[in-house]
Amino acid sequence: MTDFGPAIATAYRAEGAVISLGRGVHEGAVVPEAVVQIPLAMMNRHGLVAGATGTGKTKTLQGIAEQLSAAGVAVFVADVKGDLSGLAAPGEQTGAAAKRASELGTAYTPAGFPVEFLSLGGLGPGVPVRATVSDFGPQLLGKVLQANDTQEQSLDLVFHYADEKQLPLLDLSDLRALLTFLASDDGKAELEGIGGLSGQTVGVLLRALIGLQDGGGEELFGEPMFQIADLLRTAPDGRGIVSCLELAAVQEHPELFSTALMWLLAELFEALPEAGDLDRPKLVFFLDEAHLLFDGATKAFLDAIERTVRLIRSKGVGVFFVTQTPKDVPPAVLAQLGNRIQHALRAFTPDDAKDLRATVSTFPKSEFYDLAELLTQLGIGEAAVTILSESGVPTPVVHARLPAPASRMAPADDVDAAAKASPLHAKYGTRVDSESAREKLAARTAAAAQAAPTPVGAPPEPEPEHKEAAKAAGGGVETVSKFLQSRQGKQLQRQVVRGVFGMLKKRL
Numbered sequence: 393m394t395d396f397g398p399a400i401a402t403a404y405r406a407e408g409a410v411i412s413l414g415r416g417v418h419e420g421a422v423v424p425e426a427v428v429q430i431p432l433a434m435m436n437r438h439g440l441v442a443g444a445t446g447t448g449k450t451k452t453l454q455g456i457a458e459q460l461s462a463a464g465v466a467v468f469v470a471d472v473k474g475d476l477s478g479l480a481a482p483g484e485q486t487g488a489a490a491k492r493a494s495e496l497g498t499a500y501t502p503a504g505f506p507v508e509f510l511s512l513g514g515l516g517p518g519v520p521v522r523a524t525v526s527d528f529g530p531q532l533l534g535k536v537l538q539a540n541d542t543q544e545q546s547l548d549l550v551f552h553y554a555d556e557k558q559l560p561l562l563d564l565s566d567l568r569a570l571l572t573f574l575a576s577d578d579g580k581a582e583l584e585g586i587g588g589l590s591g592q593t594v595g596v597l598l599r600a601l602i603g604l605q606d607g608g609g610e611e612l613f614g615e616p617m618f619q620i621a622d623l624l625r626t627a628p629d630g631r632g633i634v635s636c637l638e639l640a641a642v643q644e645h646p647e648l649f650s651t652a653l654m655w656l657l658a659e660l661f662e663a664l665p666e667a668g669d670l671d672r673p674k675l676v677f678f679l680d681e682a683h684l685l686f687d688g689a690t691k692a693f694l695d696a697i698e699r700t701v702r703l704i705r706s707k708g709v710g711v712f713f714v715t716q717t718p719k720d721v722p723p724a725v726l727a728q729l730g731n732r733i734q735h736a737l738r739a740f741t742p743d744d745a746k747d748l749r750a751t752v753s754t755f756p757k758s759e760f761y762d763l764a765e766l767l768t769q770l771g772i773g774e775a776a777v778t779i780l781s782e783s784g785v786p787t788p789v790v791h792a793r794l795p796a797p798a799s800r801m802a803p804a805d806d807v808d809a810a811a812k813a814s815p816l817h818a819k820y821g822t823r824v825d826s827e828s829a830r831e832k833l834a835a836r837t838a839a840a841a842q843a844a845p846t847p848v849g850a851p852p853e854p855e856p857e858h859k860e861a862a863k864a865a866g867g868g869v870e871t872v873s874k875f876l877q878s879r880q881g882k883q884l885q886r887q888v889v890r891g892v893f894g895m896l897k898k899r900l
């Protein structure tokens with residue numbers, strides 16, 4: 393049999409910077425020579441952190457996040473339970489973390505990290521992250537509304553109609569106003585003009601929308617919209633900023649927050665240029681409770697996730713999914729996760745046993761362990777690890793005992809105060825309500841009630857401030873280019889650049 397220590401040390405050796413995953417364990421003992429680590433350059437090859445509740449997934453994520461920050465890489469983490477906020481504060485000099493370091497034969501140096509606390513639309517502590525309905529796009533919105541294929545396609549038609557008629561969909565009341573209009577007698581002819589959209593589906597979408605409005609959608613959708621470049625910052629000392637999206641307050645709306653996470657990822661995808669292989673990623677994105685993203689998703693939605701994950705790697709972004717078992721992740725996505733950190737699985741019920749077998753089958757064969765046995769016997773903060781080496785080769789599975797985070801394992805003291813003190817709070821703290829579809833449709837209905845009915849299919853009457861732009865639109869090349877520079881012109885151009893998930897495409 394191969395000698396464990398040197399075999400692991402060789403397989404995991406790296407020339408460049410690394411993220412430490414602790415030391416290998418063999419025959420019940422830590423083997424100091426068996427250094428387990430992920431090359432920083434391989435962090436864009438994505439990863440999976442899996443395991444039953446309480447096995448150490450979140451602390452693993454915390455430890456990786458802080459090492460990335462220290463290496464100057466920006467990090468985004470979804471803090472579903474609020475237990476990652478401790479990233480901002482140094483850990484305790486004595487206690488579980490220090491004990492773990494001594495087991496691994498390393499020094500324990502407590503440290504806090506530069507953290508930006510975010511929240512969805514200001515629900516709970518954190519700088520509010522908002523998206524406009526239009527930018528969110530029909531597919532992601534369809535996912536939140538738990539729409540089926542037909543409903544999702546219908547939403548797509550409604551978005552195109554809004555683009556065409558220059559009805560800005562900023563918040564949910566805009567979409568609601570538009571759907572209400574299409575369902576009304578006034579809107580009937582318009583509805584018929586949008587081939588393939590049925591009044592019945594509009595009704596279903598309207599009802600779903602009301603549910604979403606109460607379920608956090610009211611807060612999430614609107615302006616000012618979060619600018620994705622704010623996730624890609626470094627602190628003055630050169631460390632990467634950890635953006636910590638605090639989700640505890642919206643825990644009971646998993647469809648909302650999981651889709652919002654996908655929106656952020658898709659925004660990154662749309663905004664970042666191709667970067668090729670870098671010596672370290674620009675950002676690593678951790679998607680906690682990842683199964684929620686895939687549950688009940690349409691084929692089109694799953695395809696869009698798969699494509700985003702596949703292509704975002706060459707833009708310098710690594711994505712780590714955090715979930716209970718690998719089976720939560722669709723095979724086409726799982727196949728792209730080069731770095732695997734599998735914490736303990738339970739094997740109580742027949743279903744558990746089936747999961748266990750399925751998980752074992754996703755790992756390479758091991759010369760050192762019986763994997764089914766290993767996966768059920770791993771201690772807290774231990775994992776079965778296989779990663780991509782610097783040369784891109786999968787490493788042998790190793791039972792790793794992971795280091796504890798240098799930051800605090802318990803939540804931070806005052807997330808709310810920290811968020812309010814941030815410069816981002818000045819930028820995003822207050823909601824603004826610009827003129828949008830709701831006002832435009834209301835004005836139109838009022839005008840129709842007063843005077844002769846508006847001719848069916850006519851574009852909405854331009855507002856005074858848009859008159860000039862509208863006039864310009866009637867002229868030659870020069871005036872057209874002037875029109876395209878105008879606010880309305882810009883709005884019009886946006887409709888042709890809806891990308892992945894039907895989102896608006898943009899550049900940083």
Ligand SMILES: Nc1ncnc2c1ncn2[C@@H]1O[C@H](COP(=O)(O)OP(=O)(O)O)[C@@H](O)[C@H]1O
Pocket residue numbers: 443444445446447448449450451452475488489492772773774794795796797801
């Ligand atoms: N690497 C580690 N070193 C020391 N203790 C750990 C480590 N990982 C986890 N723990 C302990 O286990 C507890 C549960 O871990 P956690 O990451 O919250 O589990 P999960 O996210 O899988 O539910 C933590 O609060 C901590 O006390």
Ligand SMILES: [Mg+2]
Pocket residue numbers: 446449450451
């Ligand atoms: Mg957890």
